Amino acid sequence: MKIMILGIDGYIGWALGLRLIANGHDVIGVDNFYTRKAVREVGSDSALPLPSMETRIKEAKKVFGKEIQFYNLDIKNFAKISELIKRYKPDAIVDFAEQRSAPYSMVDAEHAIYTMHNNIEGTINVLYAIKQFSPDTHLVKMGTMGEYGTPKFDIPESAFVNTSINGKEDLITVPKWGGSWYHWSKVHDTNDILFANKIWGITATDIMQGPVYGTRTKEIVNKKLFTRLDFDGVWGTVINRYCVEAILGMPLTPYGKGGQTRAFLSLEDSVESLKRLIENPPNKGEYRVVNQFTEIYTVMELANEVKAIAEKLGINAEIKPIENPRVEAEQHYYNPERNVLPKLGILKPSRTLPDEVYAILSDLKNYRKRLEKYRDVLMPKVKWRD
Ligand SMILES: NC(=O)c1ccc[n+]([C@@H]2O[C@H](COP(=O)([O-])OP(=O)(O)OC[C@H]3O[C@@H](n4cnc5c(N)ncnc54)[C@H](O)[C@@H]3O)[C@@H](O)[C@H]2O)c1
Structure with missing residues (x-):
């Protein structure tokens, strides 16, 4: 396929x-x-040194025998992105091109507006370009499980649910409750994709994905093929951040009570799920929602897992909860549905969490010196109520 x-x-x-x-x-x-x-x-960098795009593409060609065609452009530029979509008419477009940090979106009005502008405008450009120039393209848009918040009901894996107001029934869109401006930008994207599907029949898979962890996939076999790994208080997701804290001999720092429950998956399982969703598109004109995760943990359980694996590598990591910078439920019900990926064969994690954490820590150990200079950026500085 052309993707x-x-x-x-x-x-x-x-x-x-x-x-x-x-x-x-x-x-x-x-x-x-x-x-x-x-x-x-924010004074940080990828934990693993990141090769330039030229180096990566050259190495990928050497290892896999195929060259990725790369274009340096901003998808907010409609003329440029639509010209590219018109030229290639891809079978699928996978859209990851967004500002993806919740804390970054909460810094101030400028960062909140940047997030909304970048994410929503980019998505609308892609929707219009597909409509005008490549209507058979399947849009695979990456959203987040964070769009749902933490409701007391089971989280459906669908666009609509049946409800009754004053005794009258109708379908409504699944209720959403984002926990930051970033998460709300994803909710707005979802509404825009649903609307484009309704009026133009655009075929779309809207993925609600949980936080991703890991440094390796089957293809990341050497340093020139590394992908980025963020760990600081603004850009790092929880497991990757704990792993860097352990490597630096710092305490692992769950936020607040540590009872925040989320749905996680490894980088390997994320890319394999995406591959299968691309290769198995919905029917033409269909809008498909996918809850993309393989495991559910509280952030305290994850800290305990990382601590146990770090011990195996001779690292004695202490767990020290810190004040929660976010406004979020710290003890709550959480039960998302998961039907689409199991039907495509993604039933459980391909590697256990301990094995994956062991692999992350082993990679990071080689870059301890590099990480030393970023000690100061690990603690959260952006506070939701400030
Ligand atoms: N990493 C996670 O744990 C996670 C979890 C759930 C959802 N997501 C979503 O998955 C997607 C990918 O996440 P990631 O962790 O790889 O993020 P990332 O920031 O590493 O990758 C996003 C890429 O998009 C590019 N980009 C952003 N705006 C652009 C624009 N206007 N034009 C062109 N390029 C642009 C960035 O330069 C970056 O390389 C994001 O949409 C994110 O919100 C990520």
Whole structure:
């Protein structure tokens, strides 16, 4: 298949590009290197040194025999992104190209507006470009499980639910409750995709994904093929952040009571799920929701897991909860449905969490010196109520 990846320089985008070329697909990649710059803006960097796009593409060609076509452009530029979509008419467009940090979106009005602007405008450009120039393209849009918040009901894996108001029944869209401006930008994206599907019949898979962890996939076999790994208080997701804390001999720091329950998956399982969703599109004109995760943990359980594995590597990590910078439920019900991926054969994690954490810590151990200079950026500085 011919697949365009928007955001190919990112954590998941690069790993997916490799998975797809390794399986014989043609990949066209787009990125404006925004994440590289924005992570440096908060004084941080990827934990694993990141090769340039040229080096990565050259190495990928050497290892997998296929060249990724790369375009450095901002998807907010409608003329440029629509010209590219018109030229390639891809079978699928995978859209990762967004500002993806909740704390970054909460810094101030400027960062909140940047997040809304970048994410919503990019999505609408892609929707219009598909409609005008490539109506048979399947849009695979990456959203987040964080769109749902933490409701007391089971989280459906569908666009609509039946409800009754004043005794009258109708379908409504599944209720959402984002926990940051970033999460609300994803909710707005979802509404826009649903609307485009309704009026133009655009075929779409809207993925609600949980936080991703890991440094390796089957294809990331050497340093020149590394993908980024963020760990700081603004850009790091929880397991990756705990692993860097352990390597630096710092305490592992769950936020608040540590009872926040989330749905997780490894980078390997994320790219394999995406590959299967691309290769098995919904019917033409269908809007498909996918709750993409393999495991559910509280952030305290994860701290205990990382501590136990760190011990095996001779690292004595202490757990020290810190004040929660976010406004979120710290003890709550959480039960999302998961039907689409099991039908495509993604039934359980491909590797256990302890094995995956062991692999992350083993990779990070080689970069302890590099990480030393980033000690100061691990603690959260952005507070939701400030
Ligand atoms: N990493 C996770 O744990 C996780 C979990 C759930 C959902 N997601 C979502 O998955 C997607 C990918 O996440 P990631 O962790 O790989 O993020 P990332 O920041 O590493 O990758 C996103 C890429 O998109 C690019 N980009 C951003 N805006 C762009 C624009 N306007 N034009 C062109 N390129 C642009 C960035 O430069 C970056 O390389 C994001 O949409 C994110 O919200 C990530």
